[in-house]
Amino acid sequence: MNNIQKFNALHQTDDLLFLGNAWDVLSARSLEKSGFQAIGTTSWGIAASLGFADGEKIDFALHLAIIKMIVDHVHIPVSADIEAGYSEDADTIVENVLRTADLGVAGINIEDSFKTKPGLKETRVQAALLQKMRVALDNRGFQGFYINARIDTYFRKDDPFEETISRGKAYVESGASGIFVPGLCAEEETRSIVQQVPAPLNVLSRPNLTDTNKLAELGVKRFSIGNDFYDHIAAYASKSAERLIPEKNSRALYEG
Numbered sequence: 001m002n003n004i005q006k007f008n009a010l011h012q013t014d015d016l017l018f019l020g021n022a023w024d025v026l027s028a029r030s031l032e033k034s035g036f037q038a039i040g041t042t043s044w045g046i047a048a049s050l051g052f053a054d055g056e057k058i059d060f061a062l063h064l065a066i067i068k069m070i071v072d073h074v075h076i077p078v079s080a081d082i083e084a085g086y087s088e089d090a091d092t093i094v095e096n097v098l099r100t101a102d103l104g105v106a107g108i109n110i111e112d113s114f115k116t117k118p119g120l121k122e123t124r125v126q127a128a129l130l131q132k133m134r135v136a137l138d139n140r141g142f143q144g145f146y147i148n149a150r151i152d153t154y155f156r157k158d159d160p161f162e163e164t165i166s167r168g169k170a171y172v173e174s175g176a177s178g179i180f181v182p183g184l185c186a187e188e189e190t191r192s193i194v195q196q197v198p199a200p201l202n203v204l205s206r207p208n209l210t211d212t213n214k215l216a217e218l219g220v221k222r223f224s225i226g227n228d229f230y231d232h233i234a235a236y237a238s239k240s241a242e243r244l245i246p247e248k249n250s251r252a253l254y255e256g
Contacts, residue, residue, distance in 0.1 A: 007077035007106035011200040016216040019224045028070045040079040045230030060086040077106035084111040107146025127174040134175030149176035154183030168197035194219030
Protein backbone atom coordinates (compact mmCIF):
# COMPACT_ATOMS: atom_id res chain seq x y z
CA MET A 1 0.00 0.00 0.00
CA ASN A 2 1.50 3.36 -1.02
CA ASN A 3 1.15 6.59 0.96
CA ILE A 4 -1.81 7.83 -1.09
CA GLN A 5 -3.68 4.61 -0.33
CA LYS A 6 -2.63 4.74 3.34
CA PHE A 7 -3.80 8.33 3.66
CA ASN A 8 -7.18 7.57 2.11
CA ALA A 9 -7.59 4.57 4.41
CA LEU A 10 -6.98 6.75 7.47
CA HIS A 11 -10.13 8.71 6.57
CA GLN A 12 -12.27 5.57 6.33
CA THR A 13 -11.78 3.98 9.74
CA ASP A 14 -14.00 4.35 12.80
CA ASP A 15 -11.31 6.56 14.37
CA LEU A 16 -10.84 10.27 13.72
CA LEU A 17 -7.57 11.14 11.97
CA PHE A 18 -5.66 13.52 14.24
CA LEU A 19 -3.37 15.42 11.88
CA GLY A 20 -0.31 17.27 13.14
CA ASN A 21 1.00 20.17 11.04
CA ALA A 22 4.71 20.65 10.39
CA TRP A 23 6.80 23.45 8.92
CA ASP A 24 10.27 21.87 8.78
CA VAL A 25 12.06 18.55 9.22
CA LEU A 26 12.41 18.92 13.00
CA SER A 27 8.70 19.51 13.57
CA ALA A 28 7.74 16.76 11.12
CA ARG A 29 10.00 14.20 12.78
CA SER A 30 8.78 15.23 16.23
CA LEU A 31 5.18 14.67 15.20
CA GLU A 32 6.00 11.32 13.61
CA LYS A 33 7.97 10.16 16.64
CA SER A 34 5.13 11.13 18.98
CA GLY A 35 2.75 8.78 17.18
CA PHE A 36 0.90 10.81 14.55
CA GLN A 37 -0.15 8.55 11.68
CA ALA A 38 0.00 11.35 9.11
CA ILE A 39 0.99 14.99 9.03
CA GLY A 40 0.07 18.05 7.05
CA THR A 41 2.25 21.01 6.29
CA THR A 42 1.24 24.45 7.51
CA SER A 43 1.67 27.25 4.98
CA TRP A 44 1.56 29.75 7.86
CA GLY A 45 4.36 27.97 9.71
CA ILE A 46 6.54 27.48 6.64
CA ALA A 47 6.19 31.13 5.65
CA ALA A 48 6.71 32.48 9.18
CA SER A 49 9.76 30.30 9.81
CA LEU A 50 11.38 31.86 6.73
CA GLY A 51 10.40 35.44 7.55
CA PHE A 52 7.30 35.78 5.36
CA ALA A 53 3.66 36.51 6.09
CA ASP A 54 1.06 33.88 5.24
CA GLY A 55 -1.04 34.32 2.12
CA GLU A 56 1.15 33.06 -0.75
CA LYS A 57 3.88 35.63 -0.02
CA ILE A 58 6.62 33.00 -0.24
CA ASP A 59 7.99 31.91 -3.62
CA PHE A 60 6.21 28.71 -4.61
CA ALA A 61 9.44 26.94 -5.55
CA LEU A 62 10.82 27.62 -2.08
CA HIS A 63 7.59 26.40 -0.53
CA LEU A 64 7.86 23.18 -2.54
CA ALA A 65 11.48 22.73 -1.44
CA ILE A 66 10.44 22.77 2.22
CA ILE A 67 7.59 20.32 1.56
CA LYS A 68 10.02 18.03 -0.26
CA MET A 69 12.42 18.01 2.70
CA ILE A 70 9.57 17.07 5.03
CA VAL A 71 8.39 14.25 2.75
CA ASP A 72 11.91 12.90 2.41
CA HIS A 73 12.51 12.71 6.17
CA VAL A 74 9.37 10.98 7.46
CA HIS A 75 7.80 7.61 6.76
CA ILE A 76 4.15 8.58 7.20
CA PRO A 77 1.82 10.21 4.65
CA VAL A 78 2.14 13.97 4.20
CA SER A 79 -0.59 16.32 2.98
CA ALA A 80 0.59 19.66 1.57
CA ASP A 81 -1.10 22.96 2.33
CA ILE A 82 -0.81 24.98 -0.89
CA GLU A 83 -3.30 27.69 0.07
CA ALA A 84 -5.32 28.68 -3.03
CA GLY A 85 -2.81 27.20 -5.47
CA TYR A 86 -0.42 30.15 -5.82
CA SER A 87 -2.20 31.62 -8.81
CA GLU A 88 -5.59 32.85 -9.99
CA ASP A 89 -5.18 31.09 -13.34
CA ALA A 90 -6.76 27.63 -13.36
CA ASP A 91 -4.13 26.03 -15.60
CA THR A 92 -1.31 27.35 -13.42
CA ILE A 93 -3.02 26.10 -10.26
CA VAL A 94 -3.43 22.64 -11.77
CA GLU A 95 0.22 22.60 -12.79
CA ASN A 96 1.19 23.63 -9.25
CA VAL A 97 -0.89 20.77 -7.86
CA LEU A 98 0.92 18.33 -10.15
CA ARG A 99 4.30 19.75 -9.09
CA THR A 100 3.27 19.19 -5.49
CA ALA A 101 2.07 15.63 -6.15
CA ASP A 102 5.39 14.86 -7.82
CA LEU A 103 7.12 15.44 -4.46
CA GLY A 104 5.53 12.30 -3.01
CA VAL A 105 2.80 13.86 -0.89
CA ALA A 106 -0.43 11.93 -0.41
CA GLY A 107 -2.75 14.91 -0.76
CA ILE A 108 -3.26 18.65 -0.65
CA ASN A 109 -5.43 21.33 0.91
CA ILE A 110 -6.81 23.81 -1.63
CA GLU A 111 -8.77 26.91 -0.57
CA ASP A 112 -11.73 28.63 -2.22
CA SER A 113 -10.90 32.12 -0.93
CA PHE A 114 -9.04 34.78 -2.87
CA LYS A 115 -5.57 35.90 -1.82
CA THR A 116 -5.49 39.28 -3.56
CA LYS A 117 -8.97 40.50 -2.63
CA PRO A 118 -11.81 39.78 -0.17
CA GLY A 119 -14.41 37.11 -0.70
CA LEU A 120 -14.71 33.60 -2.07
CA LYS A 121 -14.51 32.22 -5.58
CA GLU A 122 -17.84 31.36 -7.13
CA THR A 123 -18.86 27.81 -6.30
CA ARG A 124 -19.07 26.78 -9.95
CA VAL A 125 -15.60 28.21 -10.65
CA GLN A 126 -13.99 26.34 -7.75
CA ALA A 127 -15.89 23.16 -8.62
CA ALA A 128 -14.64 23.34 -12.21
CA LEU A 129 -11.10 23.82 -10.93
CA LEU A 130 -11.39 20.77 -8.68
CA GLN A 131 -12.67 18.68 -11.57
CA LYS A 132 -9.80 19.82 -13.79
CA MET A 133 -7.38 19.05 -10.97
CA ARG A 134 -8.75 15.52 -10.50
CA VAL A 135 -8.54 14.70 -14.22
CA ALA A 136 -4.95 15.98 -14.40
CA LEU A 137 -3.92 13.97 -11.33
CA ASP A 138 -5.50 10.79 -12.68
CA ASN A 139 -3.81 11.29 -16.05
CA ARG A 140 -0.44 11.73 -14.28
CA GLY A 141 -0.90 8.45 -12.39
CA PHE A 142 -1.99 9.87 -9.05
CA GLN A 143 -5.26 7.98 -8.72
CA GLY A 144 -6.81 8.47 -5.28
CA PHE A 145 -4.67 11.52 -4.51
CA TYR A 146 -6.45 13.20 -1.59
CA ILE A 147 -7.91 16.60 -2.47
CA ASN A 148 -9.05 18.27 0.73
CA ALA A 149 -11.29 21.10 -0.47
CA ARG A 150 -11.12 23.91 2.04
CA ILE A 151 -14.31 25.95 2.37
CA ASP A 152 -13.70 29.38 3.89
CA THR A 153 -17.32 30.34 4.46
CA TYR A 154 -16.93 30.45 8.25
CA PHE A 155 -14.08 32.93 7.85
CA ARG A 156 -15.69 35.07 5.14
CA LYS A 157 -19.49 34.90 5.55
CA ASP A 158 -21.85 36.19 8.25
CA ASP A 159 -24.27 33.29 7.80
CA PRO A 160 -22.12 30.45 6.43
CA PHE A 161 -24.00 27.23 7.22
CA GLU A 162 -26.22 26.68 4.17
CA GLU A 163 -23.55 27.86 1.73
CA THR A 164 -21.04 25.49 3.31
CA ILE A 165 -23.31 22.56 2.57
CA SER A 166 -23.98 23.62 -1.03
CA ARG A 167 -20.28 24.23 -1.68
CA GLY A 168 -19.35 20.94 -0.03
CA LYS A 169 -21.74 18.95 -2.21
CA ALA A 170 -20.54 20.70 -5.37
CA TYR A 171 -16.88 20.17 -4.53
CA VAL A 172 -17.32 16.47 -3.76
CA GLU A 173 -19.28 15.96 -6.99
CA SER A 174 -16.38 17.60 -8.83
CA GLY A 175 -13.71 15.30 -7.44
CA ALA A 176 -12.79 16.47 -3.94
CA SER A 177 -11.91 13.62 -1.57
CA GLY A 178 -13.02 15.50 1.53
CA ILE A 179 -13.95 18.95 2.76
CA PHE A 180 -12.14 21.17 5.25
CA VAL A 181 -14.21 23.78 7.09
CA PRO A 182 -11.98 25.88 9.37
CA GLY A 183 -13.93 27.98 11.85
CA LEU A 184 -16.74 25.43 12.16
CA CYS A 185 -17.37 24.83 15.86
CA ALA A 186 -21.11 24.48 16.57
CA GLU A 187 -22.06 20.88 17.28
CA GLU A 188 -25.40 20.83 15.49
CA GLU A 189 -24.00 22.49 12.38
CA THR A 190 -21.09 20.06 12.39
CA ARG A 191 -23.40 17.06 12.69
CA SER A 192 -25.64 18.38 9.91
CA ILE A 193 -22.74 18.97 7.53
CA VAL A 194 -21.49 15.43 8.19
CA GLN A 195 -24.94 14.07 7.36
CA GLN A 196 -25.48 16.12 4.21
CA VAL A 197 -22.06 16.21 2.52
CA PRO A 198 -20.98 12.71 1.38
CA ALA A 199 -17.27 12.98 2.16
CA PRO A 200 -14.98 13.08 5.22
CA LEU A 201 -15.20 16.35 7.16
CA ASN A 202 -12.00 18.00 8.41
CA VAL A 203 -12.16 20.73 11.06
CA LEU A 204 -9.50 23.00 12.53
CA SER A 205 -8.34 23.20 16.12
CA ARG A 206 -9.52 26.31 17.96
CA PRO A 207 -9.29 27.29 21.64
CA ASN A 208 -12.88 26.08 22.08
CA LEU A 209 -12.50 23.08 19.78
CA THR A 210 -9.86 20.65 21.01
CA ASP A 211 -11.50 17.34 21.99
CA THR A 212 -11.08 14.83 19.18
CA ASN A 213 -13.20 12.20 20.97
CA LYS A 214 -16.19 14.54 21.02
CA LEU A 215 -15.66 15.48 17.38
CA ALA A 216 -15.51 11.81 16.41
CA GLU A 217 -18.92 11.31 18.03
CA LEU A 218 -20.28 14.07 15.75
CA GLY A 219 -18.93 12.23 12.70
CA VAL A 220 -15.86 14.38 12.02
CA LYS A 221 -13.19 12.31 10.28
CA ARG A 222 -10.15 14.58 10.45
CA PHE A 223 -8.85 17.18 12.89
CA SER A 224 -5.94 19.50 12.09
CA ILE A 225 -3.91 21.60 14.52
CA GLY A 226 -3.04 24.07 11.76
CA ASN A 227 -0.49 26.72 12.70
CA ASP A 228 -1.07 26.38 16.47
CA PHE A 229 1.87 24.00 16.99
CA TYR A 230 4.16 26.45 15.19
CA ASP A 231 2.81 29.38 17.23
CA HIS A 232 3.30 27.43 20.46
CA ILE A 233 6.92 26.56 19.65
CA ALA A 234 7.71 30.08 18.39
CA ALA A 235 6.31 31.61 21.59
CA TYR A 236 8.38 29.22 23.71
CA ALA A 237 11.54 30.10 21.75
CA SER A 238 10.92 33.83 22.23
CA LYS A 239 10.24 33.41 25.93
CA SER A 240 13.43 31.39 26.41
CA ALA A 241 15.55 33.82 24.39
CA GLU A 242 14.26 36.84 26.31
CA ARG A 243 15.81 35.51 29.53
CA LEU A 244 19.34 35.01 28.25
CA ILE A 245 20.70 38.55 28.06
CA PRO A 246 18.86 40.07 31.08
CA GLU A 247 19.95 37.17 33.29
CA LYS A 248 23.40 36.91 31.68
CA ASN A 249 22.96 33.24 32.28
CA SER A 250 22.15 30.20 30.11
CA ARG A 251 20.31 28.28 32.81
CA ALA A 252 16.99 28.84 31.03
CA LEU A 253 18.17 26.40 28.38
CA TYR A 254 18.46 23.59 30.91
CA GLU A 255 15.16 24.00 32.74
CA GLY A 256 12.30 21.61 32.10
